[in-house]
Amino acid sequence: MNAQAQTQYATEVGYNFAYLDEQTKRMIRRGLLKAVAVPGYQVPFGGREMPLPYGWGTGGMQLTAAILGAEDVLKVIDQGADDTTNAVSIRRFFARTAGVKTTTRTPEATVIQTRHRIPETPLNGDQIMVYQVPIPEPLRFIESSETETRTMHALEDYGVMHVKLYEDIATFGHIATSYAYPVTVDERYVMDPSPIPKFDNPKLHMSPALMLFGAGREKRLYAVPPYTQVVSLDFEDHPFEIQRWDECCALCGSQDSYLDELIVDDAGSKRFVCSDTDYCMQRRDLEEEGEQ
């Protein structure tokens, strides 16, 4: 779809379709093609100023703007929820500058921008996930020099990644890293899967959906193409494990979704509810239908 046709859907006058100008979007798409061709490799791109601060999802928004078409249906989640400030304002931003349809229902969405979570509902091949990434470099915690980390990636020099996991086991007796858990993509690049909980790491593996990662402040993007091997790093005697809860969701009763712990009164009593609000809602709707 060309720019001319897209512009007429925009609801705010004075802005190009999806805020960014066409040249910028082309530049980002070129970067994305490279990222898809080399899974897990961090491609630098000319990040633009967005009308919100770094750390609020500027990287993800630029990718979303670059891939969005007028027919797309956008879903934005923050901590798994569709109704938090960040999610609401990004969704409204694209509804106003691109005039695209938005949704909170995972199966209806074609583009899902996310921070922290991958939806519980399995994704399909027609969907694109866009992640907002704060620190794209998984080696950063141990090596502060960018030149050095790039050389390490180029030479596949990843021994230090296990130093962090070793430290976890030495300190806590188990691998305590619970989010931004490093993975090896397609048996080559080590990648930071953004701050998703390690609970979601297995969903990256062989996913039918395209996964795009954008870091606005660091001006890097990377990708996991559909059906790509994504393996979480671990030790032979301390294998990778995902979080488990003894409780089930207080609202929908789900036993296999990622749960948030809520303190509900001053006495400190707590409830556990699904972090993915849409998944929880769908389950409750189904239950109600079943009762009728």
Place this chain on the structure above:
Amino acid sequence: MSAAEQLQVSTELAQPLFSVRDLTRLYGLEKGCQGVSFDLYPGEVLGIVGESGSGKSTLLSLLSGRCPPDRGTVSYRDTTGNWVDLYSASEAQRRTLLRTEWGFVEQNPRDGLRMGVSAGANIGERLMAQGVRHYGELRAAGIDWLKQVEIDPLRIDDLPRTFSGGMQQRLQIARNLVSSPRLIFMDEPTGGLDVSVQARLLDLLRGLVRELDLAVVIVTHDLAVARLLADRLMVMRRSRVVEAGLTDQILDDPQHPYSQLLVSSVLQP
């Protein structure tokens, strides 16, 4: 040992491990090092002595692959018996060498250690880089090496910054030796340590070098350290090697005027 094995061992020892020809890197007239050639044999300890600014450290970084020379070659005979030219090898090969068959002990342990992670992780890092993915094994290696360098194994989970200077230096040595290297570079390993700690460290080093049959290139300005550790000495002055030979020979009967000055300027308590 069978005759064939004996023959193999003797040819192994008869061949140099490390060979340097006409190595030159100049930052200015007589600044840096020039025209250095030597062979180093398995299990041999070579000391490089000289005053500050004579090019000792430049030579060491040229030898250890840290900075490319203007001229000359550095070659190393690896475990398979092939000669590797250090500066025409790929960076990947060079890095692999540096963290498997070689070691580098820095003057300041803070440069050689990862200060943010525990002693055990420091020791295990080389093993992890070589692909050891078994926590129990890494742990066992950590404890074993702490014992070998005379640090209490109970301190395996402590950060290096809680260690004393001498302990940090010993930890750095353990971290290098864990991959069973054949060649170690040391840059003033006893610098900044008090005399009694120096003596202990030297004692430990001497034991490890003999026990593991390590080839060592050690840079020092302390002739006592040289006498204690080195089999052979090279005396450097103004970027050139002015005298080379057996340690005892040079220290007891120095030929070059500068060596004579160096030897005579040692304080005799």
